[in-house]
Amino acid sequence: MRIIGIVGWSGSGKTTLLARLIPELTGRGLSVSTLKHAHHAFDVDQAGKDSWQHRQAGATEVLVSSGRRHALMRELRGEEEWTLSRLLRRLSPVDLVLVEGYKRERHPKVEVFRLANGKPPLHPGDAMIRAIASDTPLPQAGRPVIDLDDVQAIADAVQTHAILLSEFLEGRA
Numbered sequence: 001m002r003i004i005g006i007v008g009w010s011g012s013g014k015t016t017l018l019a020r021l022i023p024e025l026t027g028r029g030l031s032v033s034t035l036k037h038a039h040h041a042f043d044v045d046q047a048g049k050d051s052w053q054h055r056q057a058g059a060t061e062v063l064v065s066s067g068r069r070h071a072l073m074r075e076l077r078g079e080e081e082w083t084l085s086r087l088l089r090r091l092s093p094v095d096l097v098l099v100e101g102y103k104r105e106r107h108p109k110v111e112v113f114r115l116a117n118g119k120p121p122l123h124p125g126d127a128m129i130r131a132i133a134s135d136t137p138l139p140q141a142g143r144p145v146i147d148l149d150d151v152q153a154i155a156d157a158v159q160t161h162a163i164l165l166s167e168f169l170e171g172r173a
Contacts (some may be wrong), residue, residue: 002096003088007103007118007129008112010039013148014100017112019131021098024065024155032092035087037101044073072172085169107168110154113138130161147148 006014006021018034025032045052045062051073054062061074065156076082084105091097099107103122111129113121121128123141124126131144132152138145 001091001093001165002172003099003100003107003168004096004130004158004162005105005107005109005128006112007101007109007122009108009117009122011117012112012114012119014112017148017151017154018098018100020151021155023156024151025096025158027160028155030159032096032098033091033094034098034100035084035091035102037099037158039101044071057090086167088169096158097165098158106171108163110157110161112148114148131156131157 006018008014008021014151022032022034045055051064055073055075059075060077061072063070084102084107088097088099099105103109103126106128109126109129111122111126111132111134113123113132113134113136115134120161121132121141122129122136123132123140123143129143131146131154132138132141133146133148144157146157148154
């Protein structure tokens with residue numbers, strides 16, 4: 001299992017890129033999972049549903065399963081947020097895990113940079129950013145800059161720079 005991050009400021013287009021990148025990678029025969037960090041409270045459940053009632057009643061974990069999918073929800077109930085390493089260990093094996101967010105973690109990353117976003121690039125302060133998907137040239141970047149619309153080239157960079165999960169877990173990234 002290999003991992004790589006897709007990072008950038010809010011509004012840079014990380015999710016949009018991932019929605020285009022995943023079909024490109026799966027079309028190459030790779031099994032792909034994603035892990036997304038949220039900076040705010042979120043809910044994957046609906047108020048009033050049985051599973052929601054189970055969580056509201058105090059269950060730590062609620063596993064909802066059907067013939068099409070299952071989802072495991074865990075309420076932290078005061079416990080600290082899980083680390084990226086701990087979360088990655090919970091995933092089922094696949095060829096590639098795309099990590100959206102976790103920009104401060106020490107794993108290889110592709111930065112998504114849009115000039116119109118008005119935020120500074122991340123790559124000058126992060127040696128783990130291996131390539132940049134951008135809508136503008138960045139001649140001083142010191143690493144490959146790929147047109148944001150060139151999904152095939154971005155997929156190539158993802159495959160080139162992804163590392164084994166064991167390397168990340170052992171701190172060898």
